[in-house]
Amino acid sequence: MISPDIICDAVTKSFGATQAVSEFSATLKAGHTTALVGPSGCGKSTILRMIAGLETPERGEVLVGDEAPDAVARRGALAMSFQDPSLLPWRSVSANIALGAELARKPADQVDHLIDLVGLSGFADHRPAALSGGMRQRAAIARSLISKPEVLLLDEPFGAVDAITRRRLNVDLPPLWRARGTTVVLVTHSVEEALLLSDRVIVLSSRPASVVADIAVDAPGPRDSAFLDTPAVQDHARALYSALEGR
Numbered sequence: 001m002i003s004p005d006i007i008c009d010a011v012t013k014s015f016g017a018t019q020a021v022s023e024f025s026a027t028l029k030a031g032h033t034t035a036l037v038g039p040s041g042c043g044k045s046t047i048l049r050m051i052a053g054l055e056t057p058e059r060g061e062v063l064v065g066d067e068a069p070d071a072v073a074r075r076g077a078l079a080m081s082f083q084d085p086s087l088l089p090w091r092s093v094s095a096n097i098a099l100g101a102e103l104a105r106k107p108a109d110q111v112d113h114l115i116d117l118v119g120l121s122g123f124a125d126h127r128p129a130a131l132s133g134g135m136r137q138r139a140a141i142a143r144s145l146i147s148k149p150e151v152l153l154l155d156e157p158f159g160a161v162d163a164i165t166r167r168r169l170n171v172d173l174p175p176l177w178r179a180r181g182t183t184v185v186l187v188t189h190s191v192e193e194a195l196l197l198s199d200r201v202i203v204l205s206s207r208p209a210s211v212v213a214d215i216a217v218d219a220p221g222p223r224d225s226a227f228l229d230t231p232a233v234q235d236h237a238r239a240l241y242s243a244l245e246g247r
C-alpha cells in the first residue's frame with residue numbers, strides 16, 4: 001500500500017461569525033502518525049473533518065497526495081473514527097465492523113481478528129444497544145481499521161474507553177497501522193496518548209486554531225507505558241504542556 005502525504009495549505013474555516021481555523025498549514029507525512037492537541041473548541045475536529053472531505057475550507061486547500069479528500073474517501077481509501085461511534089443499531093457488532101469494508105468495497109476478512117484486538121471477543125453477535133459507550137467506541141475503531149485505509153483519521157477515538165483498556169489499545173493498535181504504512185491523524189486531549197501513538201505532535205492555539213508548537217517524537221521500537229518514563233519523552237511532555245499553557 002502506498003499512503004499519501006496530507007497537505008494543509010493555509011486552511012481557514014468559519015461557521016457564521018465563529019472562526020474555527022485560521023491559516024492552518026502543515027504537511028503530514030505519509031505513513032506517519034500525527035497528533036493534534038489543543039484546548040477544547042480550538043478547531044481540531046474541524047481540521048480533521050476538512051481532511052476527511054466532510055467540511056470545505058473557505059480559504060486554502062487540503063490535498064491528500066494529489067487528490068481532493070472527498071475523492072480519496074469515495075474510492076474507499078480513507079476511514080474515520082469519531083468521538084460518537086454512530087453504529088447501526090440493527091446490526092450486530094461483527095456486521096457493523098464488516099460495514100467498514102463493505103462501504104470501501106474491500107473484503108471483510110479480518111472481522112474476528114479485529115474483534116479480538118479491540119477486546120470485544122464474546123460480543124460479536126451483540127447489538128450496539130447491549131454495549132457500553134466504551135465498547136461501542138472500540139467497535140467503531142475496528143470498523144475504521146477493517147478496510148485497511150491509506151488514511152486513518154481518529155477523533156478522540158478512546159475518549160469513552162476505560163483507562164486500563166485505553167492503555168492496552170494505545171500499545172496494541174499502532175503496530176497494526178504502522179505495519180500497513182497508514183497515514184494517521186489523531187485528535188486527542190491526552191498529551192501522554194499523543195506521545196505514545198505519534199511520530200509528531202502539533203499543538204494548536206485556542207480558537208481559531210493555528211500552530212503553536214510542532215514536536216517530532218523519534219522513538220524506534222515498541223512504545224509501552226515504560227516509554228513514557230524515558231527522559232526524552234518526559235522532555236517532550238514538558239514542552240507540550242508548556243505550549244498548551246501558552247508559556
Ligand SMILES: Nc1ncnc2c1ncn2[C@@H]1O[C@H](COP(=O)(O)OP(=O)(O)OP(=O)(O)O)[C@@H](O)[C@H]1O
Binds near residue numbers: 020039041042044047
Ligand atoms: N457545524 C458547525 N456549525 C457551527 N459551529 C461549529 C460547527 N463545527 C464546529 N463549530 C464551532 O467551531 C469551533 C471549533 O470546533 P471543533 O469541534 O473543531 O473544536 P475541537 O477543538 O475539536 O473541540 P473539542 O476538543 O472540544 O472536541 C467551536 O467554536 C465550535 O462551536
